[in-house]
Amino acid sequence: MKQIVSLAQTLSTSLTSVTGTSSATAVATVVEQAKGLLSELGTALNTQSGSTYIFAGQDGTEAPVTDASNIGSSTMATSIASAVSGLTDSNVDSVLAAATTAASSNTAGTSVFSSNLSVSATTAASLQASVVMSTTSSKVGLVATQSSTTSSASSTSTGSPIRDLMSDLMVVASMGGMSSETPGYTDLVTKLNTSLNTTVGQLTDMEAQVGVQQSALTTRSTMLTSVTTMLKTQLSDARDADAASAITATTTLKTQLEASFTLVADMKNMSLASYL
Numbered sequence: 001m002k003q004i005v006s007l008a009q010t011l012s013t014s015l016t017s018v019t020g021t022s023s024a025t026a027v028a029t030v031v032e033q034a035k036g037l038l039s040e041l042g043t044a045l046n047t048q049s050g051s052t053y054i055f056a057g058q059d060g061t062e063a064p065v066t067d068a069s070n071i072g073s074s075t076m077a078t079s080i081a082s083a084v085s086g087l088t089d090s091n092v093d094s095v096l097a098a099a100t101t102a103a104s105s106n107t108a109g110t111s112v113f114s115s116n117l118s119v120s121a122t123t124a125a126s127l128q129a130s131v132v133m134s135t136t137s138s139k140v141g142l143v144a145t146q147s148s149t150t151s152s153a154s155s156t157s158t159g160s161p162i163r164d165l166m167s168d169l170m171v172v173a174s175m176g177g178m179s180s181e182t183p184g185y186t187d188l189v190t191k192l193n194t195s196l197n198t199t200v201g202q203l204t205d206m207e208a209q210v211g212v213q214q215s216a217l218t219t220r221s222t223m224l225t226s227v228t229t230m231l232k233t234q235l236s237d238a239r240d241a242d243a244a245s246a247i248t249a250t251t252t253l254k255t256q257l258e259a260s261f262t263l264v265a266d267m268k269n270m271s272l273a274s275y276l
Contacts, residue, residue: 001142001207003044007037008165008200011172015193020186024179034172035072041166042068042112045144057127057143062114064144075110076102077170084174087184095184096156096171096191103167104158112166113145121147121159142210148202154195161202168196 014030021027045055045064052060065071083098105111106118117124124146128139145160157164171192178185 001203001210004041004162004165005200005203005207007041007044007169008196008203011037011165011169012193012196012200015172015189015196019189019193020180022180024177027178028176031173031176034169038072038077038166038169038173039069041162041169042071045162055142055144056114057117057124057141057146058129059116059127060129062116064114064117065112066114067112071112071166072170072173074112076105076112076166077173079110080167080170081174084171084188087178087182087188089183089187092184092187092191095188096195099167099171100156100158103163103170117143117145119145121145121163124160142206148206154198156191156195157198161199161206164195164199165203168192168199 011034014033018027018030042065046068047054053063054060055064056062067074071077079102080099083095083102087095102110106113106120108115108118111118116127119127124143127143128146129141130139144162146162147159148161154164158167171188175185175188180186
């Protein structure tokens with residue numbers, strides 16, 4: 001999540017730098033950067049811990065992004081590029097809406113995500129993996145297409161901060177050859193940056209959420225390790241104990257307990273006269 005937040009912040013900084021610029025070269029640089037960040041995002045979402053995909057939720061065996069290496073040429077990216085290519089002064093909102101629609105698609109062949117994760121953001125949130133802590137089960141980790149639980153989405157949001165970031169990257173990657181002279185360019189970049197800032201906030205909240213979960217799990221792991229060590233020590237002591245010494249100690253303890261119980265029983269039957 002730290003890497004994904006960093007990608008979003010980098011894009012926001014770059015967009016700010018070319019807002020209102022008349023240099024097509026500067027825009028082209030940001031466009032190429034967005035393409036690289038998009039590839040990084042796809043790779044990050046397919047990160048594995050051992051053989052488990054960490055953003056896949058309950059089914060950790062299936063990669064969240066079906067073809068991360070070609071995400072920039074996916075049907076989703078192509079649809080967004082087509083919308084951006086028709087940008088004019090009067091249809092900026094329509095272009096952004098078209099990008100949101102493409103990014104929200106859960107249809108096979110158009111979604112870049114696995115079939116398990118090609119669901120609504122709310123449904124995706126319910127697919128988080130579970131761990132048992134004490135006597136209760138807790139949801140942990142994040143699902144690539146899930147909603148944010150702590151922040152409000154922008155008006156152009158898909159409902160999923162990660163999908164929103166992916167959509168924004170694809171929009172920027174489709175802006176090659178544009179500058180402030182391009183009809184609708186300045187308005188598009190301004191609105192895109194506004195929604196992106198909201199997305200950055202949501203992703204930061206999700207990163208913090210993972211940090212809290214990680215801290216709790218680390219504490220639990222430390223406690224379980226201590227208990228395991230103690231039990232192993234006790235088991236080892238029991239296995240390595242000298243049989244003769246153990247029998248002697250047990251017999252002595254038994255004799256002492258029997259004497260104590262006899263004394264207690266006798267005292268219960270004694271009267272004051274007996275004490276005197």
